[in-house]
Amino acid sequence: MTGPVLIYAPDRGIGDLMWHLPTIRAIAATTPEGQVVLVARPSSRAAEVLKVEPSVARVLYAPHYKDKLKGVRETLDFFRLCKAETPRAVWILEKIDRPAIAAFLAGVPERRGFGLGHGQERFLSKGPYLPKSMRPAHRIDKLAAFEAAHGLAVASREPALKLDPQAVEAVKARYAGHPGPWLCLGIGASEPARTWPAERFAETARQVADLFGTVFWVGGPHEAEIARAAIGDLPNNIVACDLPLDQSAALIALSAGFLGNDSGALNVAAAVGTPCVGLMGTAPVPAYSRWLTRLDGGEGRIGDITVDQAVQAVRARFAAETWGNSDA
Known part of the structure; x- marks a missing residue:
């Protein structure tokens, strides 16, 4: 199957990006090429921070909107991105439904996400999902639970950021x-x-x-x-x-x-x-x-x-x- 594996990480901070690195690497390790394409917020500055990260082939930015049509705009943005990239899989490291809807409409065959009892689950193709009871948990705990549920091998939570x-x-x-x-x-x-x-x-x-x-x-x-x-x-x-x-x-x-x-x-x-x-x-x-x-x-x-x-x-x-x- 052609097309990259996309990881959608919608958190906006550099610190949030650091927490996600072990998960990103674990997902990349499941692919034959050992790399993923990361979709992140511009404020995460992921393209700069991960410039020499071997598990990330490219970084694409998904803008964060604050107007009344933000949900529609973000869904359309990710739909267009999926149509352009034709990914074989999308992993959504959150519970939001907008990227799941966009990936579904774009025909991405494999779609995984946190779930957490939200509407996102209706548009995912593959579980398991995190339980609703985990909604108040810290993002790091959710990532660890998600990794375990999907059989991702993460030996350490240390981000071990690669330096240029x-x-x-x-x-x-x-x-x-x-x-x-x-x-x-x-x-x-x-x-x-x-x-x-x-x-x-x-x-x-x-x-x-x-x-x-x-x-x-x-x-x-x-x-x-x-x-x-x-x-x-x-x-x-x-x-x-x-x-x-x-x-x-x-x-x-x-x-x-x-x-x-x-x-x-x-x-x-x-x-x-x-x-x-x-x-x-x-x-x-x-x-x-x-x-x-x-x-x-x-x-x-x-x-x-x-x-x-x-x-x-x-x-x-x-x-x-x-x-x-x-x-x-």
Whole structure:
């Protein structure tokens, strides 16, 4: 049978993409070519993040709409995509029915999805489906259950993100003169409730200066000015908010440790095997990786996390794990 295997992953964040990597690889491993075509949201930046991922042949983007016709538009978009790609199978890593309807109408012979007792099940060709009782479960738990139900071999939940060697060399060259060990501070987040105050990051950096030769502030371009203002005259603190995504991942991988908000950068840190402490606010990510520990605010209030707690968490792991710069 010709045509690729498509995986539809509609979550919008980079962190969500990291959680899905073991499942994506497991599905790819069931195909003769060992690869799939991933359909993802543009905000996941999957084409950049997975540029050197061997299990993903290509990334196609499915826009996320917010208007009243979003359901119709998303169904039509995926229908057109299926007609153009003529996939032999579509795996939908969610419960939504729009891609299932589109794949059905496009004549895709094999259609699998979460189900979860939703209308999606009527348009799938192959079960088993996740039970309705799993609707409140975290996405990682749903993925694990889905893998088990479909006989997918997943030895570890670690994303083990592949790094672009050219990006690694570019980062090494750019920061060759900065002493180690390096610490990355992930100051970005998708919403205020997940954002620890920048001045607390600065005070934390000051209090762990005896452990780290250089502290890099990682975030989006719009966070660069916030970082510069918070750093002030702190020595050996570098704003690294202008790096492209592949180089940002490389910098995190080359660092001894990471402290940051519940964000894509935190999940990238876990995915590249950098010891990381996550500052958790609303809907905190579980400690799904051996590299990740959580520091929780009270009742989802990230502002309740103190500088002393963050410093203690970094110092404890630094001592216990003898952090040093990576040889990535």
